[in-house]
Amino acid sequence: MVDAAGELSIAVRRPDTSLRRETPIWVVRLNDQVFVRTWYRRESGWFGAALVSGRARVRVPGLTADVTVEDVGSAAADLRAGLDDAYRRKYGSRGAGSMVTDEAAATTLRLAPERPPGL
Structure with a gap:
């Protein structure tokens, strides 16, 4: 589903667990893992909120899921290269x-x- 979707909608969780407004973003999959990037506003907007909360709800046609968010922006060069290729x-x-x-x-x-808690 993620591969077929041109965009993924992400709604970041607030500290009270409510959801912020959905934001459409481009999404890629690499080695059965899902990745997103922003091309601007690293510390503000949906991206800054995602860094703080570490949790969001994502939606593509046919799927809505609660996810954890992990910053891998300083990951190894081979991950960067693979993701760049996936975007291209x-x-x-x-x-x-x-x-x-x-x-x-x-x-x-x-x-x-x-x-879920306890698993």
Whole structure:
């Protein structure tokens, strides 16, 4: 579902567990893991809130899921290269241009299904 979706909608959880407004973002999958990036506003907007909360709800056609959010923007070079390639394959080399810059790569987040307490 994620591979077929042009965008993913993300609503970051507030400290009181309510959801912020949904924001559409580009999404890629690499090695069965889901990643998103922003090309601007690292510390503010939905992205800054995601860094603080570490939790969100995402939606693509046919799927809504609660996820944990992990900042992997300073990850190893091989992960960066794989994600840059995934963005280029999915969105085209010209369309993905702003998503494969050093600044955008530094905003890489890994989204993982949230596990219920006790598991």
